[in-house]
Amino acid sequence: MVERTPILNFLTHLILFAGFVFCVTPFVIVAIAASHNLKDVNDVPMSLLPGSDFWVNIKTAWTTADLGPKLLNSFIMAFGVAAGKVIVSALTAFSIVYFRYPGRMLIFWLIFITLMLPLEVRIVPTYAVVANVLEPYQTIMDLTGLSWLIEKISGVQVQLSLGLLNSYSGLILPLVATATGTFLYRQFFLTVPDELTEAARMDGAGALRFFIDILLPLSRNNMAALGTIMFLWAWNQYLWPLLITTDQSHAMAVTELKQLIPNVGGAPEWHIAMAGTLIIMLPPLIVVVLMQRWFVRGLIATEK
């Protein structure tokens, strides 16, 4: 740095180290508690030396909460959301940036507004839509008299119904339906030099070829950043999976945490609870540690 400030430097190290401890302690406590047995974990104060039951507890937590299939479900959902976002947003941003058509700004604003209202806020009606995704279209047909017309002509009563509760699509699609990724791509596409487009067009490339062969390879960094952020975001979703998956076969790892809370009457099995917590917090932590560069970049770029 610019000047010599030994006292201040010492204080800086002290405070930063305190911050470090503040961040890491909960992880350490969880890991230590997960290694104790029932008696030791409830000792006051709990011993900070690791016990010997770590793998036993992990195994118990794994079987009690049936974590194998739950983790797989979480992976499927998080991958689905990340992939969906990366693909759908790229398509839309391409359309908004590289074409001129009437209503383009309307589409831009329609998408932009979705940034404002998170899923948690409109949870009740979204749930109703997922219970029957075709309901909006049925209502529109009823209101416009279209279903009446069809019934008159063909004698078939239109009854559109497709329930997505307890399905991967019901979990994934509503989470994909926001604008975060679209704007990340849009900002990036706007920085791609026009000469590149001109050159491609001169060589006879159409819109689709330009998109696939030039634009997408250039956006690789953006895709990695967006994918990382969305993977974590989807993995950490709680309220939405809690509502949509009433059936155990589609339950997520994170919603399973509730089964691990020691109940009031029973034995305070905190060691099992902490082992389960450790298993569930590990995958996102690994993603953050390994993909840190993309994670930070994605956070700052999507401002999500």
Add this chain to the structure above:
Amino acid sequence: MEKRVTFGRWTIGILFAVPQLFLIFTFFYWPAGQAVYWSLTLQQPWGGGNIWVGLDNFRSILSNADYWNSITASMIFAGISTGLAMLIALVLAALTDRQLAGSWLYRVVLIWPYGIAAPALALAFRFILAPEAGFMAVVNRVWPGFWDPGLDGADAMASIIIAFSWKYVGYNFIFFLAAFQAIPRSLIEAAAMDGSGVIRRFLDIQFPLITPTIFFLLVINITESFQDSFGIVDIMTAGGPANATNLMVYKIYSDGFKGLDYSGAAAQSIILMLLIIALTIVQFRFIERRVHYR
């Protein structure tokens, strides 16, 4: 900013936007409209559609003491946790930005908490702050009855605030650090040449230059404290004791899905939506100059 070179066949262009338009219509605009419709109608108990009740749902909610209690709790939660998370992150980022030896370590580690799912860290903190096991038990042994989130509303509120702040310190830290690093080094060095100390430089140069980030984070933290708190509340306190931590989103969930009062829950959603839209507008007024969308 607009592209000079575009593709001519705009019919194809629209096709590219169709998937997202379908998604946001089905899962965003329709439900949002539905929420407005439900909030203005009342569902008949034995089927037979909804009857129009105008603003009655809002009136009954706004005259309900439980709802005001929930708003107050949300405001307290938002205020304290945002303040804590931002203040700690600001100090840590400012100090990390001094780039002393070993600062890379903090840059790496301080981000970790943000990757953890809110319910997972809630369960961890539920154990850490448990009155009978864990670490607060030690305090309770010295002062019996000092800490019990299961019985004392203030303790319960404190626990969810601690859990939430722990997660968002990491998030705020990333943004503050990026903002500090965007300040040209030469500016700081010139000020140092003129004889200003570290604190003076922070107050007169760095702090004013990061105010856009502060406003941005303020809004994001408050909005997130409305949404991301659900998992923490559900795992740590379930809205209790005596509704002390019954935050707005949690109340929407319990009224709508446990009490099956769709109209009441929809009216609450509308109020929360208006609140968040208002916050977003404030955010855009403040950070307009910083956003380079076009």
